[in-house]
Amino acid sequence: MLRVVTPPAIEPVTLSEFKLQARVDGNDEDTLIARYIKTAREHVETILRRALITQTLMLALDNWWIGEQELLMPPLQSVTQVTYRDVNGTEHTLSSTNYVVDTVSDPGRIRFAKGVSHPNVELWPYAPVKITYVAGYGSDAEDVPEPIRQAVRMLAAHYYENREAIYIERGGNMQMLPFAVDALLAPYRVWSF
Numbered sequence: 263m264l265r266v267v268t269p270p271a272i273e274p275v276t277l278s279e280f281k282l283q284a285r286v287d288g289n290d291e292d293t294l295i296a297r298y299i300k301t302a303r304e305h306v307e308t309i310l311r312r313a314l315i316t317q318t319l320m321l322a323l324d325n326w327w328i329g330e331q332e333l334l335m336p337p338l339q340s341v342t343q344v345t346y347r348d349v350n351g352t353e354h355t356l357s358s359t360n361y362v363v364d365t366v367s368d369p370g371r372i373r374f375a376k377g378v379s380h381p382n383v384e385l386w387p388y389a390p391v392k393i394t395y396v397a398g399y400g401s402d403a404e405d406v407p408e409p410i411r412q413a414v415r416m417l418a419a420h421y422y423e424n425r426e427a428i429y430i431e432r433g434g435n436m437q438m439l440p441f442a443v444d445a446l447l448a449p450y451r452v453w454s455f
Contacts, residue, residue: 270315322389326380338370
């Protein structure tokens, strides 16, 4: 199970960038547009299985990993803590010297340090092992690759123009979400897990 602990502080697309993309003047719908941008970012993250802007995530596991554990929603920046709950419900924090983190691979990984294994204790029955980590391209919108940002702009503009349905009729033809969004995102999609 993966959970967002701390969401991104900003979106990868600013309000002014959206307005240029969608040719919007005025400020009457700024709150609505901000929601479209957030929804578009979340949708793109789901498609890519990546975190765009720096955020803190927590991966809960039912048992200790064997070998190495891939950390979902790359790119991985750091692991902040690994905790486990024993059968009595007491939570313990694993020392960072007990594990090694790979932030270079995509997705990032964690494994026990050489000569170290997981604590030999009976674990709590449900999601006792939790890995908390920071993921995303960075804390600035410009850290996100431009093709991904363009896809977010296009998707948010699509939501703005087509508020009721995903399918729209133009000249008697039914059209889905622009193919360009998929084309822009394809090189960044994570295929493992």
